[in-house]
Structures are given as C-alpha cells and as structure tokens.
Amino acid sequence: MSSFASPGPAAIPTSIVCDAAMSAYNFGPNHPMSPKRLDLTARLARELGILDLPQVRVEHARAASDDELATVHSRGYIAAVRHVGEDPSRSDPDRGLGTEDDPAFAGMHEAGARLAGGSLVAADAIISGAAVRAVNFGGGMHHASREKASGFCIYNDAAMAVVRLLEAGVAKVAYIDIDAHHGDGTQGIFWDDPRVLTISLHESGMTLFPGTGFANEIGGPQALGSAVNVALPAHTGDGGWLRAFHAVVPQLVKAFAPEVIVSQHGCDSHRSDALSHLNTSVDAQREAALSIADLAQSTCGGRWLAVGGGGYNIVDVVPRVWSHLMAIATGQPVPLRTPVPEPWREHVRERYGRDAPQLMGEDADTWWRSWEVGYNPSDALDRTVMATRKAVFPLYGLDPWFD
Numbered sequence: 074m075s076s077f078a079s080p081g082p083a084a085i086p087t088s089i090v091c092d093a094a095m096s097a098y099n100f101g102p103n104h105p106m107s108p109k110r111l112d113l114t115a116r117l118a119r120e121l122g123i124l125d126l127p128q129v130r131v132e133h134a135r136a137a138s139d140d141e142l143a144t145v146h147s148r149g150y151i152a153a154v155r156h157v158g159e160d161p162s163r164s165d166p167d168r169g170l171g172t173e174d175d176p177a178f179a180g181m182h183e184a185g186a187r188l189a190g191g192s193l194v195a196a197d198a199i200i201s202g203a204a205v206r207a208v209n210f211g212g213g214m215h216h217a218s219r220e221k222a223s224g225f226c227i228y229n230d231a232a233m234a235v236v237r238l239l240e241a242g243v244a245k246v247a248y249i250d251i252d253a254h255h256g257d258g259t260q261g262i263f264w265d266d267p268r269v270l271t272i273s274l275h276e277s278g279m280t281l282f283p284g285t286g287f288a289n290e291i292g293g294p295q296a297l298g299s300a301v302n303v304a305l306p307a308h309t310g311d312g313g314w315l316r317a318f319h320a321v322v323p324q325l326v327k328a329f330a331p332e333v334i335v336s337q338h339g340c341d342s343h344r345s346d347a348l349s350h351l352n353t354s355v356d357a358q359r360e361a362a363l364s365i366a367d368l369a370q371s372t373c374g375g376r377w378l379a380v381g382g383g384g385y386n387i388v389d390v391v392p393r394v395w396s397h398l399m400a401i402a403t404g405q406p407v408p409l410r411t412p413v414p415e416p417w418r419e420h421v422r423e424r425y426g427r428d429a430p431q432l433m434g435e436d437a438d439t440w441w442r443s444w445e446v447g448y449n450p451s452d453a454l455d456r457t458v459m460a461t462r463k464a465v466f467p468l469y470g471l472d473p474w475f476d
Contacts, residue, residue, distance in 0.1 A: 084128040085404035088198035090191040090209040091115050092134040098184040100176045106225045110387040111211050117392040120414035123400050134191035144236045145262050150220050155182040169222035185227035192230035195378050196237040205375045206402040210395040213337045213382030215256040231380050232262045238333050247331035252339025252382045253349035255286030260300050265293025270329045277304040288460035298468030303461050306453040307350035311357035313454040315441035320458045326368050328469040334369045339382025340394040354437035359397040366401050409434025
C-alpha cells in the first residue's frame with residue numbers, strides 16, 4: 074500500500090464495483106472501447122492501495138434482470154439485444170445492433186446487463202446506507218436510449234441507477250456528464266422528468282458525435298430546465314473546460330438541490346484521445362471530480378454515485394483518471410505528484426511493450442478564469458457558456474449575467 078493510502082478524518086464509506094467479469098463487454102480487438110482499460114484501471118487502483126482502504130467495500134457486479142433493464146429500456150429492445158447476442162451473425166441496425174459502432178458479439182446481452190448491474194449495485198449501496206459514495210468505473214454507457222444502442226453503449230446503466238434511486242424514494246437526482254460526447258441517451262430518458270436534472274459538458278455536436286446537445290435543449294414541457302447542455306468549441310483546453318464547468322454546474326446543482334448526484338466521467342476529452350477534439354489533461358479531470366465531490370458534500374450530504382464512460386487512451390489516461398476518481402470518492406485523493414507504482418509500469422512494459430507514465434499527474438496548468446471576472450462576447454467559449462446560462466438560469470431564478 075502506498076504511503077498516501079492511510080485512513081484520515083476525511084475518510085468516507087465508499088463502495089467500488091471492481092469485477093474482472095465486466096471485461097466480457099468486448100466489441101472485438103480492433104474496436105476503440107477495449108476492455109483492457111478496465112483491467113489496467115483495476116490494477117493501478119490496487120497498486121495505489123485505493124481498494125485496500127478501510128473505508129472501501131469492493132463489490133462484484135451482477136447481471137441486471139430483464140425487469141431491471143426494463144426500467145429504462147423497452148422489452149422489445151431487450152429481447153433484440155439477447156437475440157443478436159445469441160447469434161452474432163444476426164444484426165438489427167434499426168436498433169443499433171451489429172453496426173460499426175456497436176458490433177454484435179456473443180453474449181452481448183449478458184455483458185451489457187453486467188455493466189448495468191454494476192451501477193445498480195453501486196446505487197443499492199447508497200440506498201442501504203452501506204456507503205455514502207459509490208463508483209462503477211466500468212459503467213457510463215450514456216448513449217444507449219430506450220429503444221436503441223448507440224456509440225458503444227448497449228444498456229444505459231447510469232439512467233438505470235438514477236431510476237433505482239428514485240424508486241427507493243430519492244426525490245431529486247442531479248446527473249452530471251463530463252464525457253467529451255453529449256450524454257444524449259440519458260438526457261432523452263429523463264427529458265420530461267422534473268425529478269432529474271441532466272447536465273452535459275461536451276464537445277459541440279457541430280464537430281463531434283452524436284451531433285446533439287445544444288443550449289436550446291432544455292427538457293420537455295413538464296420539465297423545462299431539466300436538461301442543460303454546454304456545447305464546447307473544439308480544442309477547448311483545461312482553463313476553458315474548467316471555466317465552463319464552474320460557470321454552469323455548481324449554480325444549477327445548488328438551485329436544484331438534489332438528494333444524490335450521479336456523475337459520468339468519460340475521460341475522452343483528454344488531448345491525446347483519438348475520438349474527440351478537446352484538449353484537457355488528467356489534472357483537469359481530477360479537478361472536475363474534486364469539484365463534483367464538493368458539490369455532493371454541500372448539497373446532498375455527500376451522496377454521490379460515479380461511473381466511467383468514454384476514454385480510449387488505455388494506458389496513459391484512463392487508468393489514472395479513474396483511479397483518481399475512486400480515490401476522491403473515498404475522501405483520500407491521490408496527490409498529482411504521486412509516482413505511478415513500478416509494478417504497474419512493469420506490467421505495462423511486459424504486456425504492451427511501452428513505457429507508462431511516471432507520475433499520477435501531468436504537471437498541467439489547470440488555472441481557470443472565474444465567470445465573475447466578466448464575460449467576453451468575442452470568445453467562442455464564453456458565447457457558448459452564456460447561451461446555456463441564458464437558456465436555463467432564469468428557470469431557476471438565477472441571473473445569467475451575475476449568478
């Protein structure tokens with residue numbers, strides 16, 4: 074166990090879903106979403122001592138039942154996933170199954186249901202009081218909609234976790250999505266539900282899949298203001314990304330006053346990720362996770378469920394970002410200057426023939442300019458932030474210029 078991993082006064086009871094069986098979610102050797110990223114993340118978290126902290130309960134995932142899946146997906150869609158997974162030569166492109174993004178594979182239903190079940194295990198830990206915070210880094214399949222697979226996502230585990238919390242009596246849930254891609258599936262599932270606030274901070278649909286998530290998408294007629302979108306310009310870096318986050322997310326979450334926060338931590342906004350055009354660092358993504366933890370502490374007694382999501386640099390980025398996420402959830406953050414454990418680096422050398430990062434951070438400059446210092450109408454980032462604030466802030470009694 075590394076020296077940082079000792080219990081302290083900030084230790085928070087945390088459930089972490091960590092199960093090698095989730096690696097069965099595998100679209101094939103040439104697909105960007107490699108299950109190797111889950112194994113590397115789990116190995117790094119263990120080497121850092123995060124999973125051995127006394128406040129941590131390590132949980133196994135289980136396959137969600139059809140009834141559980143049907144809380145957000147149609148019975149017909151669930152049957153179609155099972156049908157295609159039983160014979161991968163079949164395809165159902167109208168339901169997004171057997172496509173380039175979501176190739177059919179044997180056991181697709183069972184593998185997808187296990188990822189979803191992992192997020193239900195995390196939700197149940199919070200509901201039961203066994204944990205205040207929970208993490209399923211294997212989850213975050215935010216593109217899956219009620220009737221269709223999309224963007225590497227078969228079943229929407231994050232939406233299922235939100236529904237589980239609501240069914241248990243939670244009055245309001247805030248869902249915060251910081252993946253590089255718009256959280257369109259989750260937004261659509263809760264489009265007209267005033268109990269759920271969905272906030273997505275993502276690269277603009279003008280330059281990135283799925284082509285949605287603009288400021289004027291604010292929810293259905295019974296839930297205006299329940300959907301919030303910040304469509305970032307391509308190539309936004311740490312300072313702009315964090316400026317946008319802090320100009321929108323804390324204000325709305327505090328005004329909404331949720332009882333639990335559910336967050337999606339796709340780390341494909343990193344500058345080295347091949348599937349987006351943003352320019353963030355490991356350090357900035359750690360900073361965003363810290364901010365969400367603080368929001369959970371100040372608005373809902375610390376109750377926070379975090380899931381993974383996108384992220385396709387499986388050595389340099391994903392394991393570090395999600396290990397930071399787990400450590401932050403426990404109340405024992407890993408300092409950025411912490412050395413990456415040598416046994417993990419040796420495993421990467423032996424298995425992948427490459428050198429792994431030496432430190433848990435990147436020495437990035439994560440300074441961000443507070444919105445309070447002023448709005449610059451000539452700046453593309455500020456214009457998109459202001460568009461979001463104007464669209465939603467008044468619905469919460471907030472001033473888009475000054476709050």
